[in-house]
Amino acid sequence: MLEIDSLTRRFGDNVAVDNVSFDVPEGHMIGFVGGNGAGKTTTMRMIMGLLARHGGEVRWQGRPITADDIRRFGYMPEERGLYPKQGILDQLVYLARLHDAKPADARTEAMELLERFGLGDRAKDKLESLSLGNQQRVQIAAAVMTQPIALVLDEPFSGLDPKAIDAMADLLRGQSAKGVPVLFSSHQLDLIDRLCDGLVILSNGRVVANGTREQLQHTGRVRHRIVLDGDAGWVRGIPGVVAEDVDGPVAIVEFVEAQAQHRVLEEAVRRGTVRELAELRPSLSEIYREVTA
Amino acid sequence: MSTTTRPETQPTQTPRASGRREAAWPVVATREIVVKMTDKSFIIGTLVSLALIIGMLGVQVWLGQREDTVKVAVTTSQAETFAKEIGTSAQAADKTRRLAVQRVADTAAAEQLLRDEKADVYLSQGDKGWQLTYLKEDNSTLQQTAQQVALGSTLQQTAAKAGLSQGDLAKATTVQSKVLEGSTDKMNLAKAVSFIFAILFFMSALGFGMQIAQSVVEEKQSRIVEILATAIPVRQLLAGKVIGNTVMALGQMVLYTAAGLVGLAFTDYKRFLPAVSGAAGWYLGFFLAGFLALACIWAVAGALSSRQEDLQATTMPLTMGLSIVYILGFMATGAVREIVSFVPIASSVVMPGRLVAGDASWWEAAIALALNLVFAAVTIIIGERLYRRALLQTGGRLSLKQAMALED
Numbered sequence: 001m002l003e004i005d006s007l008t009r010r011f012g013d014n015v016a017v018d019n020v021s022f023d024v025p026e027g028h029m030i031g032f033v034g035g036n037g038a039g040k041t042t043t044m045r046m047i048m049g050l051l052a053r054h055g056g057e058v059r060w061q062g063r064p065i066t067a068d069d070i071r072r073f074g075y076m077p078e079e080r081g082l083y084p085k086q087g088i089l090d091q092l093v094y095l096a097r098l099h100d101a102k103p104a105d106a107r108t109e110a111m112e113l114l115e116r117f118g119l120g121d122r123a124k125d126k127l128e129s130l131s132l133g134n135q136q137r138v139q140i141a142a143a144v145m146t147q148p149i150a151l152v153l154d155e156p157f158s159g160l161d162p163k164a165i166d167a168m169a170d171l172l173r174g175q176s177a178k179g180v181p182v183l184f185s186s187h188q189l190d191l192i193d194r195l196c197d198g199l200v201i202l203s204n205g206r207v208v209a210n211g212t213r214e215q216l217q218h219t220g221r222v223r224h225r226i227v228l229d230g231d232a233g234w235v236r237g238i239p240g241v242v243a244e245d246v247d248g249p250v251a252i253v254e255f256v257e258a259q260a261q262h263r264v265l266e267e268a269v270r271r272g273t274v275r276e277l278a279e280l281r282p283s284l285s286e287i288y289r290e291v292t293a
Numbered sequence: 294m295s296t297t298t299r300p301e302t303q304p305t306q307t308p309r310a311s312g313r314r315e316a317a318w319p320v321v322a323t324r325e326i327v328v329k330m331t332d333k334s335f336i337i338g339t340l341v342s343l344a345l346i347i348g349m350l351g352v353q354v355w356l357g358q359r360e361d362t363v364k365v366a367v368t369t370s371q372a373e374t375f376a377k378e379i380g381t382s383a384q385a386a387d388k389t390r391r392l393a394v395q396r397v398a399d400t401a402a403a404e405q406l407l408r409d410e411k412a413d414v415y416l417s418q419g420d421k422g423w424q425l426t427y428l429k430e431d432n433s434t435l436q437q438t439a440q441q442v443a444l445g446s447t448l449q450q451t452a453a454k455a456g457l458s459q460g461d462l463a464k465a466t467t468v469q470s471k472v473l474e475g476s477t478d479k480m481n482l483a484k485a486v487s488f489i490f491a492i493l494f495f496m497s498a499l500g501f502g503m504q505i506a507q508s509v510v511e512e513k514q515s516r517i518v519e520i521l522a523t524a525i526p527v528r529q530l531l532a533g534k535v536i537g538n539t540v541m542a543l544g545q546m547v548l549y550t551a552a553g554l555v556g557l558a559f560t561d562y563k564r565f566l567p568a569v570s571g572a573a574g575w576y577l578g579f580f581l582a583g584f585l586a587l588a589c590i591w592a593v594a595g596a597l598s599s600r601q602e603d604l605q606a607t608t609m610p611l612t613m614g615l616s617i618v619y620i621l622g623f624m625a626t627g628a629v630r631e632i633v634s635f636v637p638i639a640s641s642v643v644m645p646g647r648l649v650a651g652d653a654s655w656w657e658a659a660i661a662l663a664l665n666l667v668f669a670a671v672t673i674i675i676g677e678r679l680y681r682r683a684l685l686q687t688g689g690r691l692s693l694k695q696a697m698a699l700e701d
Contacts, residue, residue: 048523050685067526075523081516086328097320098524142520 001025001061002047002150002181008055009042016042018205019056024150024181029172031192032185033288034202040185041078043202044154047183048075060150071099074148076156080139082127088138089114089123092145099146106146113141117167132159140168144175151175153184157191169195189285199284201291208291217281221290224261226251227276228268238263252280317525321533322540325508329541339545342496343552350556362391363435366403366412370396375423375439376416378446383438480650482565487646490576491622493549494642498584499615501542502591505534506608509595509680518684527681535588535673539581546580568649575658576645582662583641586669587611589676593696596683603690618642635661637668 002024009017017039024030034040045051047058049070058065083091089110096106114120117137119130127135136159143153151172157165172195176182186192192199193213201209209216223244226232232251236243240257241264255261268274282290329335363383365376373396380392395412397403406412407428414435415426423443425436452462512518521530550573558566594607622642625633634643634653640661647653682699683691691699 045519048519050519050522070523071525073523075520077516077519079516081512081518081520083511083517084515094320094324095520095524098317098521 002065002183003059003062004043004047004056005059006056007043007046007053007058009039009046009051010054016205017046020202020205020207021056022200022207022210024183026181027176027179028197029176029182029184029195031196031199032183032202033187033189033192033199034185035292038202039205040202041154044078044152044183044185047152048073069149072149074143074145074151074153076139076143076153078154080135082135082139082142084128085126087124088119088127088130091127092138092142095142096145101146109145110141113145114138116171117141117164133161133164136160137164137167140171144171148175148180151180151182151184153182155186156184157186157188165191189288193284201288203292209287213284216284216287221254223252223254223280225276225278225280226253226264226268226274228271229273229275230271234267234271235264238267249275317529318533318536321525321530322537325534325537326541328508329504329538338500339548342549346549346552347556350553350560353560353562354556362393363414364393364395364412366406366415367394367396368399368403368417372416372418375442379435379439379442382442382445383435386438482562482569483646483650486569486572486649487622487642489553490645491619491642493546494580494583494622495615495619497542497546497580498587499612501538501584502587502611502615503604503608505538505588505591506595506598506604507601508534508538509592509684510598510601510604513596513598513684514600522685527684528677531589531592531677531680534592535585539584539588542584543577543581546577550577565649568651572645572648575648575662576641578662579641579644579665582665582669583638586638586665586672587615589673589680593676593679593683593693596680597691597693597696599687599689599691607690614638622646635664637665640665 004023005021007017007020008015020039020043022030032040032044042051046053047065049065049067060066060069082088086094089107092110092113093103093106096110097103101109111120111123114123117134117140119134119137122130122134127138130138136156140153140156143151143156153172156168156172160168169191172182172184176197196213198212199209199216200207209219211219226235228249228251230249232246232249235241235246235251235253238260240255240260242254242256243251244254245252253264255264265274265277365379367373367376373394376392376394380394383390383392395406397406400415400417403412403415403417404426407415407426410428413427416439417424417426423439425439448462449459452459512521554566554570554573557563557569562569590611591608594611595604597607598604618639619642621633621639625643630643630647631653633639634647634657644653644658644661648658679693679696683696686696686699
C-alpha cells in the first residue's frame with residue numbers, strides 16, 4: 001500500500017500542498033481530482049521524489065519510501081517526457097534497460113506494448129513524427145514497462161481519443177487486477193467514475209474529499225425524492241424537513257432531524273399512496289462541485 | 294503484456310535488496326555514444342578533420358619532394374665545367390636541388406634565354422671573376438654555392454702547388470655546425486605542434502562540451518529527466534553522459550593524433566617523430582584530464598538552462614574560457630608560457646608544446662598533469678552537486694548563484 005501522510009510543500013509563501021493525506025491500497029485505482037493549481041502534480045512529484053517535501057511522509061508497505069522503491073514505480077509526468085528525436089522502440093528499450101531489464105527482454109516487452117497500442121509498424125519512427133495521441137500511448141507504455149510495483153500517472157487520459165481511452169483503461173485495469181496500486185489524476189470525472197475504486201479531491205492544496213464513491217455519496221447532504229399521488233406541497237410544513245423543490249406530486253427534500261423521515265412517511269400514508277421514496281445519490285460531478293465550491 | 298511468460302509482480306512486504314543489480318551509467322554512456330555515432334554531422338565532421346590533417350601533411354610531403362632545378366646558361370666550356378661543379382655541390386647539400394646546364398653560342402643568346410625564361414641564370418667569366426646574371430631577382434643561395442665551389446677549387450689548386458694534401462686542406466677549411474640545444478626547424482615544429490594541439494583541444498572540448506550541455510537540456514526540456522531521475526540516481530545519469538562523451542572525444546583525438554603521427558613519418562620532419570610522439574602521448578593524457586575537468590561544468594551549464602535557447606547564455610563562460618586557453622596555447626612566450634603550462638586546462642595545450650620544444654622535462658609535465666587531474670576532481674564534485682540541484686528545476690533559466698542556493 002502506498003500511503004501519503006501529511007505531505008506539505010511551499011513555493012515561497014504559497015502553500016501549494018497543505019497537509020495532504022490519502023492511501024492507495026494494493027489493487028486499487030485511485031483517481032486524483034482537482035482544478036488547475038490544486039496541487040495534484042506537486043503531490044505526485046513529491047511522491048516520486050522529484051521535489052523535496054517540506055513536511056509529511058510517503059510510506060510504501062508501511063515504511064518510509066526509498067529510492068529503490070520509487071525506481072520500481074511506473075511514472076508518467078504531467079508534461080510528457082521522452083526523446084523527441086529518437087525511435088520509439090529504442091527509447092522504450094533504453095528506459096527498460098535503466099530499470100535493469102535485459103536488452104532482449106526489454107525489446108520483446110516494448111514491442112508487445114507498441115503492438116497493443118497499434119504502433120507495432122511504427123517502432124522505428126521518431127517520437128516527434130507521431131501524432132500527440134500516439135506520443136501519449138508511447139508515454140504510457142514507458143510507464144508500465146518492466147512490471148512496475150505501483151503506478152503514478154499525471155493526466156494519463158488527456159489528449160486521447162475514445163478508442164485510446166478504452167485501450168488505456170483496459171491497461172490500467174489489468175495492472176490493478178495484478179494488485180498494483182494505481183494513482184492517476186484526471187479532469188474527466190466520468191472516467192474516474194467508470195474506473196476508480198476511490199477518489200481524492202484536492203482543492204487549494206488540501207484534500208477536501210477522500211473515499212470510495214459510496215462513501216463520498218453518503219457524506220455531505222443526503223436528499224430524498226418523494227413521489228405521491230396528490231400534491232406534495234404539504235411536506236414544507238413538516239418539522240425537520242427542508243424542501244428543496246416541490247413540483248406537483250414530486251418533492252425533493254432533506255431530512256435535517258432524525259425523526260423527520262418517519263413523520264413525512266406517516267403523513268403521506270395518512271393522505272394517500274406513496275409511490276416512491278428514494279435516497280438521491282449525488283453524481284461525482286455534483287460531489288466535486290460541492291466540495292470544491 | 295506477456296503475463297504468461299513473466300511472473301506477476303506482486304507488491305511484497307519483504308524489503309528488496311538495496312541498489313540495482315548493475316550500475317546504470319554504462320547504459321546511459323552507451324546511449325550517448327550510439328546517438329553520436331549515428332549523427333551524420335558528427336561522422337562528416339570527423340572525416341573532414343581527418344582529411345584536413347592528412348591533406349596538410351601531404352602538402353608538406355609534396356613540398357619536400359619537389360625538385361628545385363635551376364637552369365644555367367653558359368657560353369664557354371670552363372663555365373660549363375664550373376656550373377656542373379656547382380650543381381654537384383648544391384645537390385650534396387640538399388638532394389632536391391639540381392642544376393641544368395645549357396651551353397649557347399654567345400652572351401646575346403644566353404641573355405635571350407633569360408628573357409624567354411628558358412634559363413634562370415647566365416654564368417660567365419668576366420674581368421672581376423665569375424658573374425651570375427639574372428633576369429630580375431638574385432638567387433643568393435646559388436651565389437653562395439658558386440662562391441664556395443670557386444673558393445674550394447682555387448684553394449685546391451693553390452694547395453697542390455704548395456704541396457698540401459687534400460685531407461689537410463679539408464681539415465683546415467671545413468667549418469661544421471653543432472647545435473647544443475634545439476634547432477630552428479625544431480622550434481618551428483614545436484610552434485606548429487602547439488598550434489595544432491591548441492586548435493584540436495579547442496574544437497574537441499567545445500564540440501563535445503556543447504554536446505553534453507545539449508543532451509542535458511534536451512532531457513530537461515522534454516521532461517524525460519523526470520522519468521530518468523525516478524529510474525536511476527541522477528549521479529549515474531551524469532556519469533554516463535560524461536563518460537560516454539569523454540570516450541568519444543578521446544577516441545576522436547586518438548584518431549587525429551595517430552593520423553598526424555603516421556603522416557609526419559612521411560615528411561622531412563620524421564626525425565622529430567620520437568619527440569612528437571612522446572609529446573602526443575602526453576597530450577592525450579592532458580586532453581583527457583582537461584576534458585574531464587570541463588565535462589561536469591558543461592553538464593551544469595545544460596542543467597541551468599531550461600530550453601535550448603538558454604544554452605548560449607549559460608555556456609558563455611565556458612566558451613570564453615576555452616577561447617582564452619586556445620589563444621594562450623600559441624601566443625604565450627617565455628615566463629608566461631612556463632607559468633601557463635602548469636595552469637589546469639591551459640596546461641593541456643601548452644605543456645605538450647613545451648615538451649616538443651624540449652624546454653620542459655617529464656617531471657614538469659607530470660606535475661602539470663597531476664594539477665589538471667586534481668582540478669578535474671574538484672570540478673566533478675562541485676559540478677555533480679550543481680547538476681543534481683538544477684536538473685529538476687523547471688522555472689526558466691537559473692543563475693549559478695541561484696543553483697548554489699538550491700536545496701537538495
